[in-house]
Amino acid sequence: MNLSALILPKVLYLLATANRRLYWDKEKIQRYQEKHLRSVVRYAYNFVPFYHEKYRAAGIDPNDIKRIQDLSKLPIVKSDEFKKQVPSQLVSKEFEIEKLKKVSTSGSTGKPLVVHINRSEDAWRKAIYMRANISCGQRPRDHWVVLTAPCHFHDTTGLQRKLGIFAQTVVSLFESTDQKIRQVEEARPDVLDGYSSSLLLLAKVAEQQNLTTIQPRLMFGSSESIAPRSRRYLEKVFGAPFYDQFGCSELDRTAWQCPRKQGYHMDVDSVITQFIGKDGGEVALGEPGEVVYTSLFNYSMPFIRYAIGDVGVPSEEDCSCERGLPLMKVVEGRQDHLLPLPNNRVLSPLFFAHLMDYFKYNYNVEQYFLRQRKLDFIEVNIKKRTDVVDDQTMASELKYYLESNFMPEESYGVRFEVIILDEIPIPKTGKLMAVFSDLKKDDLK
Numbered sequence: 001m002n003l004s005a006l007i008l009p010k011v012l013y014l015l016a017t018a019n020r021r022l023y024w025d026k027e028k029i030q031r032y033q034e035k036h037l038r039s040v041v042r043y044a045y046n047f048v049p050f051y052h053e054k055y056r057a058a059g060i061d062p063n064d065i066k067r068i069q070d071l072s073k074l075p076i077v078k079s080d081e082f083k084k085q086v087p088s089q090l091v092s093k094e095f096e097i098e099k100l101k102k103v104s105t106s107g108s109t110g111k112p113l114v115v116h117i118n119r120s121e122d123a124w125r126k127a128i129y130m131r132a133n134i135s136c137g138q139r140p141r142d143h144w145v146v147l148t149a150p151c152h153f154h155d156t157t158g159l160q161r162k163l164g165i166f167a168q169t170v171v172s173l174f175e176s177t178d179q180k181i182r183q184v185e186e187a188r189p190d191v192l193d194g195y196s197s198s199l200l201l202l203a204k205v206a207e208q209q210n211l212t213t214i215q216p217r218l219m220f221g222s223s224e225s226i227a228p229r230s231r232r233y234l235e236k237v238f239g240a241p242f243y244d245q246f247g248c249s250e251l252d253r254t255a256w257q258c259p260r261k262q263g264y265h266m267d268v269d270s271v272i273t274q275f276i277g278k279d280g281g282e283v284a285l286g287e288p289g290e291v292v293y294t295s296l297f298n299y300s301m302p303f304i305r306y307a308i309g310d311v312g313v314p315s316e317e318d319c320s321c322e323r324g325l326p327l328m329k330v331v332e333g334r335q336d337h338l339l340p341l342p343n344n345r346v347l348s349p350l351f352f353a354h355l356m357d358y359f360k361y362n363y364n365v366e367q368y369f370l371r372q373r374k375l376d377f378i379e380v381n382i383k384k385r386t387d388v389v390d391d392q393t394m395a396s397e398l399k400y401y402l403e404s405n406f407m408p409e410e411s412y413g414v415r416f417e418v419i420i421l422d423e424i425p426i427p428k429t430g431k432l433m434a435v436f437s438d439l440k441k442d443d444l445k
């Protein structure tokens, strides 16, 4: 039997226990969080060089971290600082790095990070992920079609496919739009899932072509926030409710809409989410703050007080669905702007991020920044990690890679120029970004 198939019973077991926690009261959830928090902080201090050095330098005794409010004693780790570390600093000494599953994150900042997880953590992630979808009405044998990057092709194991339990049909976002439509039609989705911008493009074509063959019962969108009017448009075209999900690629989804849509339920029994103000303390309920995550399940590569640069609002309301997981609100306007391209096409910035993940010298890219100068011309700025690949080779290989993978069948006719820099300039907004367009056209809808 394929070894990876063994993960399914584990996921189903974790899912059953995670479902029970949905209806725990606040005190019970807090006791659960604190037990796991104590364990993960102590573990990180003992086995992960990055945290050990950081906490020692700050004079922190991990045994002092007992309650949720003690979290404020721990320094916040900016994702930028994290990404500068070599894997051996971030991964527990108890694990062999080569044997861990690697999840490459693209994100929106242009600084890639490889997250290492072990098999139990992978099962946990999947269970927590499924809990939200099931809460919105997904059933085990639904045809579940996901528009995503090909790295997720392996997320469904052979056994899941055989049994048809929560088995995904993955449609690559690198396919041409016509291909995507055809593959989605063939898969007859009950559940249509994936990057919101990809779903939006699909809806646009479905509407233009008067397609009635795609009739999902539910839709989930993730990885990018799209405007409320775009969500309504999706619901109109496909005639099904759309549920938005929030998170980061390092920790997967961390908050989600239930059918009541009164906010986003946070998976706080898996990842503690704090909202931090300018003074470094937590903001009041209803106030916006920087999202800071502490994962309660990542041991092979812990994330403790990890700030990704996103902003959210802790909600003062309880959801009428009676699930105990607290609500947050997502700040509108953080949606990624779609890039206009020749022939009336548009593309999500995340497309480039995923494309970069597959570049053969990606391991040597410390940071990149794509700037669209003209409709058909994109400048790619690269900061290398080391000099193992010379500038000339790096630049010409990347240019060739981008141009040959840029959906040639759709003849975008977009040219790329690659420039190797010592430093990528920080934009005036101060917020790092991976893609910027000089053409000020915005959203699709």
Ligand SMILES: [Zn+2]
Binding pocket: 258, 259, 260, 261, 262, 265, 319, 320, 321, 322, 323
């Ligand atoms: Zn709810």
